[in-house]
Amino acid sequence: MATNQDTEFQAEFSGTSEGIKTQEMLLNMGPQHPSTHGVLRLIITLEGETITSCTPVIGYLHRGIEKILENRTVMAGIRYMDNSDYLSPMLNETAYAGAVEQEMGIEIPRRAQYIRLITNELQRIASHLVGIGTYGMDLGTTTPIIWAFRDREGILSMFEALSGSRFNVNYMRVGGVLHDLPKGWLDECSTFLDKLEKNMVEMDGLLSGNEIFMSRTQGVGYIDPQQALAYGLTGPMLRASGINWDLRVNRPYMAYREVAVNPIVRQEGDCFARYYVRLQEITESIRLVREGIDKLPGGPISVRTPIALRPPRGETYFAIESSKGELGVYFISDGSEYPWRAKLRGPSFVNLQIVPELLRGHKMSDAIAILGSTDIVLGEVDR
Amino acid sequence: MFDFMNNPTVALIVATVVKGALLIVILLTAFAYMTLIERRVVAKIQGRLGPNRAGPMGLFQPVADALKMMFKEQMIPSQARAGIYVLAPVISVVVALCAFAVVPIGNNWSANSGVHSIWDPFIGDINVGLLWILSISSLSVYGIVLGGWSSGNRYSLLGALRSAAQMVSYETSLGLALSGVLMWAGSLSMVTIVHRQLDMGIWYICAQPLGFVIYIIAAVAEVNRAPFDLPEAEQELTAGYLTEYAGLRWSLFQMAEYINMITVSAVASTLFFGGWSLFGLTDGIPILSIVIFMIKVAFFLFLFIWLRATLPRIRYDRLMRFGWQVLLPLAALNIVITACTVALGGDRFWWISGVAGLLVVVVMLFAIRRQGILEGTHFSEVETGKPVLPHSVRLVTYEQEPELEQDEDSAPSVSQPPLARNSNTVQV
Amino acid sequence: METALPVFIYVTLAILFGLLVMAVTGFLGPKKPSPEKLAPYECGIQEIAAPKRRFPVKYLLTGMLFIAFDIEIVSFYPLAILLHQLKLFGLLELLVFMAVLMVGYVYVWRKGAFTWE
Numbered sequence: 028m029a030t031n032q033d034t035e036f037q038a039e040f041s042g043t044s045e046g047i048k049t050q051e052m053l054l055n056m057g058p059q060h061p062s063t064h065g066v067l068r069l070i071i072t073l074e075g076e077t078i079t080s081c082t083p084v085i086g087y088l089h090r091g092i093e094k095i096l097e098n099r100t101v102m103a104g105i106r107y108m109d110n111s112d113y114l115s116p117m118l119n120e121t122a123y124a125g126a127v128e129q130e131m132g133i134e135i136p137r138r139a140q141y142i143r144l145i146t147n148e149l150q151r152i153a154s155h156l157v158g159i160g161t162y163g164m165d166l167g168t169t170t171p172i173i174w175a176f177r178d179r180e181g182i183l184s185m186f187e188a189l190s191g192s193r194f195n196v197n198y199m200r201v202g203g204v205l206h207d208l209p210k211g212w213l214d215e216c217s218t219f220l221d222k223l224e225k226n227m228v229e230m231d232g233l234l235s236g237n238e239i240f241m242s243r244t245q246g247v248g249y250i251d252p253q254q255a256l257a258y259g260l261t262g263p264m265l266r267a268s269g270i271n272w273d274l275r276v277n278r279p280y281m282a283y284r285e286v287a288v289n290p291i292v293r294q295e296g297d298c299f300a301r302y303y304v305r306l307q308e309i310t311e312s313i314r315l316v317r318e319g320i321d322k323l324p325g326g327p328i329s330v331r332t333p334i335a336l337r338p339p340r341g342e343t344y345f346a347i348e349s350s351k352g353e354l355g356v357y358f359i360s361d362g363s364e365y366p367w368r369a370k371l372r373g374p375s376f377v378n379l380q381i382v383p384e385l386l387r388g389h390k391m392s393d394a395i396a397i398l399g400s401t402d403i404v405l406g407e408v409d410r
Numbered sequence: 411m412f413d414f415m416n417n418p419t420v421a422l423i424v425a426t427v428v429k430g431a432l433l434i435v436i437l438l439t440a441f442a443y444m445t446l447i448e449r450r451v452v453a454k455i456q457g458r459l460g461p462n463r464a465g466p467m468g469l470f471q472p473v474a475d476a477l478k479m480m481f482k483e484q485m486i487p488s489q490a491r492a493g494i495y496v497l498a499p500v501i502s503v504v505v506a507l508c509a510f511a512v513v514p515i516g517n518n519w520s521a522n523s524g525v526h527s528i529w530d531p532f533i534g535d536i537n538v539g540l541l542w543i544l545s546i547s548s549l550s551v552y553g554i555v556l557g558g559w560s561s562g563n564r565y566s567l568l569g570a571l572r573s574a575a576q577m578v579s580y581e582t583s584l585g586l587a588l589s590g591v592l593m594w595a596g597s598l599s600m601v602t603i604v605h606r607q608l609d610m611g612i613w614y615i616c617a618q619p620l621g622f623v624i625y626i627i628a629a630v631a632e633v634n635r636a637p638f639d640l641p642e643a644e645q646e647l648t649a650g651y652l653t654e655y656a657g658l659r660w661s662l663f664q665m666a667e668y669i670n671m672i673t674v675s676a677v678a679s680t681l682f683f684g685g686w687s688l689f690g691l692t693d694g695i696p697i698l699s700i701v702i703f704m705i706k707v708a709f710f711l712f713l714f715i716w717l718r719a720t721l722p723r724i725r726y727d728r729l730m731r732f733g734w735q736v737l738l739p740l741a742a743l744n745i746v747i748t749a750c751t752v753a754l755g756g757d758r759f760w761w762i763s764g765v766a767g768l769l770v771v772v773v774m775l776f777a778i779r780r781q782g783i784l785e786g787t788h789f790s791e792v793e794t795g796k797p798v799l800p801h802s803v804r805l806v807t808y809e810q811e812p813e814l815e816q817d818e819d820s821a822p823s824v825s826q827p828p829l830a831r832n833s834n835t836v837q838v
Numbered sequence: 839m840e841t842a843l844p845v846f847i848y849v850t851l852a853i854l855f856g857l858l859v860m861a862v863t864g865f866l867g868p869k870k871p872s873p874e875k876l877a878p879y880e881c882g883i884q885e886i887a888a889p890k891r892r893f894p895v896k897y898l899l900t901g902m903l904f905i906a907f908d909i910e911i912v913s914f915y916p917l918a919i920l921l922h923q924l925k926l927f928g929l930l931e932l933l934v935f936m937a938v939l940m941v942g943y944v945y946v947w948r949k950g951a952f953t954w955e
Binding site: 052053054163166167168169170173174177233234237238239240242243390391392393 | 452455456457458564565568636637639640718719720721722723724725726727728778
């Protein structure tokens with residue numbers, strides 16, 4: 028498959044580069060490249076240092092998650108959602124479990140809802156930390172990513188205490204969650220949040236106020252609101268362009284119906300705004316986790332569901348606000364134990380679409396800044 | 411036994427060979443431990459441990475690295491121009507080593523500027539010392555450009571091009587910034603410059619703050635270190651001109667970079683911080699002067715590491731603009747200020763150029779900041795939580811009510827039976 | 839000559855060191871070349887088109903500017919060194935020199951040689 032594609036590009040590009048503009052230079056970024064955030068491949072045509080065209084090539088991380096879901100029972104499928112956006116497994120699982128619950132008409136217990144809220148927000152923090160850290164890395168500073176991973180480590184440890192696994196948590200269940208919170212977990216969580224809050228102030232000082240960082244991100248990669256909507260952007264990418272659209276607010280689900288979220292919106296629409304939205308969302312998420320801990324009700328953590336979970340015949344679409352944007356699951360059931368189809372609407376995939384448009388006319392070093400600011404996860408793009 | 415030492419020329423040659431070999435060994439050791447120190451310091455800043463396995467505190471890490479590098483497979487890429495490809499790292503490192511030849515590492519052993527010995531701690535006190543450093547450091551661009559060009563890889567080529575343009579651009583500012591020092595010292599010889607500072611009783615940083623600031627910025631750019639490390643910008647160009655190099659050849663390039671760093675640090679401490687002198691502390695004990703010099707150099711090296719751990723990489727066009735449009739005019743201004751002070755005032759009025767230079771530095775700091783604000787770096791606080799949709803878009807907000815399509819046979823019970831805590835979801 | 843000789847000796851030593859390392863790289867380490875290994879790094883993809891070994895003309899301009907300014911710096915150094923003795927005459931000469939330099943600088947700036955867009 029790859030070779031076929033290559034010869035195609037070879038033909039296409041040798042034509043243009045031999046033609047009128049002799050200075051054009053073809054640069055292949057990826058799939059094995061330090062800054063494409065995984066195995067994305069960008070074929071970039073350069074004139075001097077300016078990008079004249081860009082073609083993203085995806086599919087290097089395709090594992091057929093949607094097809095796997097069709098061949099697993101609903102409960103077994105949840106685990107495979109972890110691998111979709113591998114930086115936010117909790118959110119993926121919530122989306123899938125939520126879709127099945129919506130299809131089956133289950134209203135999960137309030138305690139489960141709040142546990143989902145707490146874990147989801149922690150996961151959002153972890154994902155944004157990686158986003159910010161790698162963004163710093165893209166711009167040539169190594170310290171933020173180490174700091175970010177130090178903080179993320181705390182979240183992963185908490186997930187380990189919760190589910191037994193740091194990364195592929197497999198924690199959500201249709202109808203609730205797997206385990207109740209362990210003893211002392213909430214205290215640990217509160218301590219961690221206090222520490223994280225301090226660390227985020229530090230991170231803010233290290234990156235946001237930095238002249239070089241500002242000069243590299245502000246006014247770069249501007250997306251105007253119309254364009255953002257036209258490309259179907261969601262999440263921080265959309266909110267950084269001044270559009271106040273957050274599924275937690277606009278289409279609240281689970282505990283978000285009771286907990287008020289202040290969506291972070293910025294008007295600038297540039298890379299800095301996208302970075303800053305993520306940074307502020309971490310603060311907002313910290314607040315949400317605290318509120319969730321305060322309001323955490325008692326009671327069961329799950330509804331009783333049959334062993335052989337058979338969602339009724341029909342179809343449904345359920346979307347949550349993932350760390351990257353709207354993560355939707357389009358769930359079609361034919362009444363059997365296996366989903367007939369489970370289509371994921373991955374925010375990374377949709378957000379990636381705007382990259383070629385954004386890159387055109389920018390400098391090569393801006394390309395990295397722009398690509399980093401989209402915060403895509405190739406696991407979710409290729410699925 | 412040592413009769414041949416009676417012949418002054420032979421003695422000079424023997425002494426120089428010994429001193430030169432010693433200096434090369436010292437520089438290589440400094441390079442090796444600089445890599446270790448850099449990794450340890452950056453690790454400390456980032457809250458990590460850094461390499462600490464090989465030997466106590468990781469002291470044998472450089473040895474391990476060197477051994478590994480030596481026994482790596484050396485290959486010549488199929489598209490490379492073999493000769494130049496092999497030669498380029500050697501050019502780099504030879505040039506880097508050569509630049510250090512004129513730097514006085516310490517005071518004369520007699521502690522008397524008039525009495526020279528062939529064993530004095532510098533290789534050669536040539537009367538064009540500074541010019542030698544400048545010209546040799548201009549040559550260092552050759553190693554990088556030839557290496558990048560001959561690799562036959564477009565990342566390498568792009569990295570080499572950037573590197574050439576960058577080093578060349580900052581070379582001019584660097585040269586102009588140093589001429590302020592020359593006006594005060596009246597000599598190009600590094601040894602004389604140190605002695606002139608002793609005579610005047612000040613370090614030239616006091617008389618040349620602006621020159622120093624320009625020099626240190628240009629020097630960071632000149633040795634391709636963060637935030638000016640564009641030639642090897644990992645994120646854009648994988649590893650720039652280093653992409654196709656591996657093993658010992660790669661470490662030769664690294665060696666050149668670190669030795670250049672040591673050289674510019676040494677030049678900075680010699681020209682602006684009195685070299686090996688420290689308030690007359692070295693008068694009696696010449697060996698102390700070497701220690702003092704090393705401490706001063708170490709301070710600048712730490713500065714390089716610190717910068718690397720803190721700052722993101724500056725963008726290429728801004729880098730070039732900064733070099734040509736900010737540093738160069740500032741260096742010219744520095745020359746005019748210094749020339750007026752030197753020609754009209756003389757040594758006693760060094761503080762005039764000092765205060766004026768400092769003033770320019772402060773003004774420039776504000777100006778750059780302000781220009782940034784004018785260009786749009788100012789970040790206004792926006793009220794959050796307000797819907798700001800364009801008029802053409804209407805979003806429907808609704809309370810989500812899951813519509814239930816219940817089939818008789820498979821719909822589970824929606825009512826919630828009381829469950830014990832910690833129960834699993836699936837009944838067993 | 840007496841002062842320059844050590845420097846020449848040192849340079850020779852440095853060159854010898856370089857050649858030594860070059861020779862060492864020749865026989866240390868394994869030698870198992872294969873076409874894949876010798877292929878230029880292209881991010882894990884077979885190469886699209888061979889790189890051109892031509893420099894964009896922009897870099898030539900920078901090179902020319904560098905030569906112009908660097909030569910001016912070199913010719914400026916003797917004046918800077920003798921400024922102590924030349925006093926006012928030297929200062930005037932220096933100012934004239936700087937003025938000429940700045941005229942050229944402004945010309946180049948206005949011509950857009952410093953814009954890297």
